[in-house]
Amino acid sequence: MIRPWKVVSILLLIGAIILDPSLSVGKGEELPAGTLTGGASAPAQMLGIAHAVHLRPTLEYGREIQKFSSLVGKRPALVMYFLDWQGNPNAHGLDRYFDPYLVNTISNTLPLSERPAIMLTWQPLHGRQATGCAQDYNAGIPLPDILNGRCDNYIRGFARALKARPERFLLRFAHEMNISDSPWWVGHIGADPSLYVAVWRHVHRIFSEEGVPNVEWVWSPNYASNPPDPWNDLHRYYPGDAYVDWIGLSGYNWYNARQPVVWKSFRDLYDAVLQDLACSYAKPQIIAEIGSVEGDGVNLAKAAWIRDAYQQAPAYPFLRAVQWFNDYAYTDPNNADFRITTGTAQDGDVRPLEPWTGAYREAIANPIYTTTLPSLDQVTPPSTYCGGPPFRLSPNVxxxxxxxxxxxxxxxINYTSTVQISISLPDSFSATPSPDRMDPPWGISIIQVKTQNAVQGTYTLTVHVSGEGVSLNLPVQVRVINQVYRMWLPAVWR
Structure with a gap:
């Protein structure tokens, strides 16, 4: 695949072209070697992890959220529900494109300080001519039709409808695109993931044209591509950093509800993929769907699985929300039961399902699980993270x-106390860090280094990073030569 053109800084020195070591090439922008270390010993999440839940919509959705919060002892910072593209042909104005009933029940029931952010899992299904598509679609809307603009009027109306709302929306468009279960999986029509990328960018462009400030984009593959072929690798579906705000994942412990019968822990599901995504993209992560069925109740117990999952989650420094799927799979009582409470279709009443409710209540009681989702600016990391030491210099020569x-x-990245930055310098050098302190869990300081009549040779500058439990000396090697020629050349990586 041909990557987009980039402009890179190239130093020309004594007939040799030297690529600036601050640049990186790959799936993300900073890809140092190393392996992220999980486990309970990992630093605490200073930003917290948002308590989040999928609750099946009811006529009294606000009351359902209240009752659920009361049962588990903590209100959610984020609530997710599913919707398709049919809109409401019988409504008027912008309500034709986005039915506000559920969010209105939330705002009419919960005080402003207790209202969660809303994740909309927006599935390209059941488009209607009456609400802006070129024809009626009885099931999935073919990706080529979306790309060719056959639902642009609906998409634009939907964007305007969300813009008119006061809520903060996380838009999870065409999720789990990397598994054959999804109607929009490109393998169904013999296409490759570039089609999905083009469709995502097309939809995103319409929102950008409409200027929708209260929507954040969640790119959300399944934790494991199916089929697991190289062409179907989840990274091939990534639309690009400019088009993605959050990375979501979904994965369940299905156990005997699916073949093969395997009991999968949280780490079995998420450890490798969370590390890989943190090493590839400087984006905050959400587990958008998670759940477990019951095992034998003793050696393989759902309650123990819940406790373990929420104990393991803080080991992943980019993970900002864990969203439990509180329902049956596909809303079918004969399918896998991931519930931790009951639910109803009418009055919003929910009741406990012990021991699962109690295990969940105990798990999220940890103060790291918060009732507020931080702003996108707060949660977006400054760089990718592939493990290793929490501080590094780029470049270090x-x-x-x-x-x-x-x-x-x-x-x-992934440090736990405020640090101060100072620099030891040889003669003829000066350096200023900005800022000269960084608060956890991550930050960037730009160090401006100046030479003033320095003699040719090799010098070592030392950047000192100090704080509670932190005392590091990071060397920078500087080669002073007679003259440096800087050129800007276009480069393309294939």
Whole structure:
């Protein structure tokens, strides 16, 4: 695949072309080697992890959220429900494109301080001519039709309807695109993931044209591509950093509800993929759907599974929300039962399902699970993270002229206390970090390094990072040469 054109800085020195080591090539923008270490010993999540839940919509949705919160002892920061593309042909104005009934029941029931953010799992199904598609669709809307604009009027109306609302929406469009269960899986029509990427960007562009400030985009594959072929790898469906705000995942412990019968723990499901995604994309992560069925109730117990999952989740530094799927699979009582409470279609009443409700209540009692979803700016990491030390320099080598100026980044991820930054310098050098302190869990300080009549040779600058439990000395090697020629050349990676 041909990657987009990028402009890179190239240093020309004594006939040799040297690629600036601050640049990186790959799925994300910063890809140092290493393996993220999970487990209970990992640093605490200073931003917290939002308590989130999928509750099946009811006529009294606000009351259902209240009752659920009371049963589990903590209100959700984020609530998710599913909707398709048919809209409401009998409504008027923008309500034709987005039915506000459920969000209105929330705002009419819950005080402003207790209202959750809303994740809309927006499935391209059942488009209607009456609400903006070029024809009626009885099931999935073919991706080529979306790309060719056959539902643009609906998409634009939907965007305007969300823009007119006061809520914060996380839009989970065409989720689990990497599994054959999904109607929009490209394998059904013999296409490849580039079609999905083009469709995502097309829909995103319409929202951008409408200027919808209260929508954040959640790209949400399944934790395991099916089929597990290289062409169907989840990374091939990634629309690009400019089109994605959050990365979501879904994965369940189906046990005997599906073949093969395997009991899968939280780490079995999520460990490898959460590490891989953190190493590939500087994006906050959400587990958008998670659940477990019951095993034998003793050696394989759903209650123990719940406790373990919420104990393991804080080991992943980009993970910002865990959203329990409180329903039967496909809303079918004869299918897998992931519930931790009951639910009803009418009055919003929910009741406990012990021991699962109690296990869930105990698990989310940990104060790391919060009732507020931080802003997108707060939760977006400054860089990718592939494990290793929490602080690194990019670059850690530099070429400079005797009188020159260059910049070095100190990148910190997954640290737990405020740190101060200072620099030890040889003669003829000066350096200023901005800022000179960084708060957890991550940050970037830009260090401006200047030379003033420095003699040619090799020098070592030392960046000192200090704080509670932190004392690091990070070297930067600087080679001063007679003259450095800087050129800007277009480059393309294939």
């Amino acid at each position: 530099a070429l400079m002229a005797p009188i020159d100026l260059t910049s070095i980044q100190l990148i910190g």
